[in-house]
Amino acid sequence: MTLIALTGGIGSGKSTVLAMFAELGAHVFDADQFAKQAVAPESPGLARVIEAFGSEYLTAAGELDRAKLGSLVFGSEDAKKQLEKILHPEVQRLSQAAFKRVFAADPHATVVYEIPLLVETGQHEGKWDRIVTLTAPLATRLERLETQRGIDNKTALARIANQASDEERAAVADHVIDTACDLDTLRERVAEVLKDCRAEVA
Structure with missing residues (x-):
């Protein structure tokens, strides 16, 4: 069994990456x-x-x-x-309870759990096999938030300021994925990290 915590700031691409983990056979949940x-x-x-x-x-x-x-x-x-x-x-x-059900049905399963505020709430000290954090340049995050979620730059910057920094998240992570790339490249990066996590935990 492999339990992976996935985190990243607002606009870092968590939903997209979580969906990719699911496509690759992981059981995915979000906080x-x-x-x-x-x-x-x-x-x-x-x-x-x-x-x-x-x-x-x-x-x-x-x-x-x-x-x-x-x-x-x-x-x-x-x-x-x-x-x-x-x-x-x-x-x-x-x-x-949800993780327990998955692992009871398949002891070799991989669970990826998206927790946006992993660092802020101290949950990075939990019993994770691996922690994966996502990063992207500020300009990329602001553009995503405006085009995909209709959040203006002022509001987005206020939310980003309220969260942990990329450096703080990277400090507790086993793997960091840069999401500022096309989807095919991102999918390759996610697949590589998943493969590495499983190998490291095995």
């Missing part, structure tokens, strides 16, 4: 999917969020108003820490 499960309607996680922040962060349908809570958290370090304290244990529990 965002577990974060959504953690606050699903009627979940213990959602109940704790509402207890902490108030029922005004619920929609009429009984779901978490992500945009409203996101605005609060982005503007308040205390609120951000409070939310993380609620969500991280739930995300940890859900992700570990």
Whole structure:
């Protein structure tokens, strides 16, 4: 079994690379999917969020108003820490259960788990077999964010400033992939890293 953590700053190409790992036969997950499960309607996680922040962060349908809570958290370090304290244990529990199911079905499986805030949340100290970080020049990231996600440069730069630097992520990584290339080249780089990770862990 091989458990790989995949990280990178906003606009570094995580979704694209994660899809490539899947094409190459890895089982892929991302932290965002577990974060959504953690606050699903009627979940213990959602109940704790509402207890902490108030029922005004619920929609009429009984779901978490992500945009409203996101605005609060982005503007308040205390609120951000409070939310993380609620969500991280739930995300940890859900992700570990998912990995366990994969490895129980196939002990030789490779799992790649995308965690955008791996370094920021201290999760790089977890029990990963390998850590892969993605990097790309700032101009490339800004262009991707504007063309693919409609995020203007000012907003993008603010988000990038809020995250760990490429140097901080590279310092904890076993492999660094430069994603500033065409898709065929990127696919080759991903395949090479996957091959190396499996060989190193075997």
